[in-house]
Amino acid sequence: MNFLKEKTKYKGFYPFILLTALLFASAVFQSCEQSNIFSDKDDVELGTEFDKEIKANPKEFPMLQGHQDIKDYVTSIGKEILNSPKIKKRNIYPYNFQVINDTIVNAFCTPGGFIYVYTGLMKFLDNESGLAGVIGHEIAHAERRHVTQRLTAYYGVSMMLGFILGGNPSLLAEIAANLFVGLAFLKNSRDDETEADYYSIQYLKSTKWYPGGITFFFDKIKEEQRKKGTTPGDLDRLLSTHPLPNDRINFVNKELGKLNPKPDPTKGLYTDEYQAFKQKLPSR
Numbered sequence: 001m002n003f004l005k006e007k008t009k010y011k012g013f014y015p016f017i018l019l020t021a022l023l024f025a026s027a028v029f030q031s032c033e034q035s036n037i038f039s040d041k042d043d044v045e046l047g048t049e050f051d052k053e054i055k056a057n058p059k060e061f062p063m064l065q066g067h068q069d070i071k072d073y074v075t076s077i078g079k080e081i082l083n084s085p086k087i088k089k090r091n092i093y094p095y096n097f098q099v100i101n102d103t104i105v106n107a108f109c110t111p112g113g114f115i116y117v118y119t120g121l122m123k124f125l126d127n128e129s130g131l132a133g134v135i136g137h138e139i140a141h142a143e144r145r146h147v148t149q150r151l152t153a154y155y156g157v158s159m160m161l162g163f164i165l166g167g168n169p170s171l172l173a174e175i176a177a178n179l180f181v182g183l184a185f186l187k188n189s190r191d192d193e194t195e196a197d198y199y200s201i202q203y204l205k206s207t208k209w210y211p212g213g214i215t216f217f218f219d220k221i222k223e224e225q226r227k228k229g230t231t232p233g234d235l236d237r238l239l240s241t242h243p244l245p246n247d248r249i250n251f252v253n254k255e256l257g258k259l260n261p262k263p264d265p266t267k268g269l270y271t272d273e274y275q276a277f278k279q280k281l282p283s284r
Helices: 003-010 013-032 040-055 066-080 121-125 128-141 145-164 170-178 190-204 211-229 232-243 244-256 271-278
Strands: 096-100 108-110 114-118
Touching: 040 108, 040 114, 040 145, 066 096, 066 128, 096 121, 108 128, 114 121, 114 128, 121 128, 121 271, 128 190, 128 211, 128 271, 145 190, 190 211, 211 244
Parallel strands: 096 114
Antiparallel strands: 108 114
16 A cells, blocks of 8 residues: 555545534534533532532531531521422432531532532521522522533533544543632623522522522622622622622512512511521531
C-alpha cells in the first residue's frame, strides 16, 4: 500500500468529520438549551460528589453536630413540601435536608436534591412559613435542574464533541472541579430565581403554610437593609447566589394574586411554634 497516497486521499476527510461533529453538537446543544444534556442520574452523582466535598471541608461548611430535633424539624418541613402534586422527581432524587451551623444567612441546593440550610437563616426568619418558602425555593432549583442547565450552557458544545470524538475525561474532571470550588455553579440567574419563587408558591399551595412564605424572607432582607443602610455581612453570600431585585418581589406578589381563593397572609404562618423552635438553635 502506498501510505503517502492513502494519506493524501484522506487528508480532507478528518476535517470533514470534525466539522460534521461540530455542526451536530451545535444542533444538539441548541435543542438542549431549554433542557439538559445531563441525565437525572448525572444530577444525583454530581450532588453526591458535592456532598462528599462539603463533609470533607468542615471549616467552610460546619455541619450541625447533635441537635437531632433541629435536623428532624427541617427534614419534616422538606418532606411535607415534597408531598405536593407539583413535585415530579420525589422518587428519582434522594432528597436530603441538612443543617450547617453558621451565622451566614443562606440555603443552597446541589443537583439531585441535596439541600443545605444554615442556622443563621433559621435565626433570621420570624415564622415557619418563611422557612418553608425558602426550602420550597431550594427544592425548585433541584426539580427544575438549574445547576446542570447552567453546566449545559457552559460546556454544551465541547462536551458533545468530547462524547462524539471518543470521550474527554479531562472535561468531566474540569466540570467537577468547577462545581466544587466556591459554589461557582450554584450562583443563580434572575430567571432561575424567579422560576424557583414561582414553584415555591405552587408547592406550598397544598401544604398547611401560607403559599407566599418566601415573601416574609424578602421583607426581612429589605428591613435589614433599611435599618443598616446597606446589606449586612451575613447576607452577602445569600445575595451573591440568590439575587433579589425588586421585580422578583413584584413577580411573587403578582403570582399570589392569581391564586383562587386568594390566600390570607395572616394565616398559615405558625409564628409561635417557630419562635419556640428558634430557642433550640445553638448560640453560634
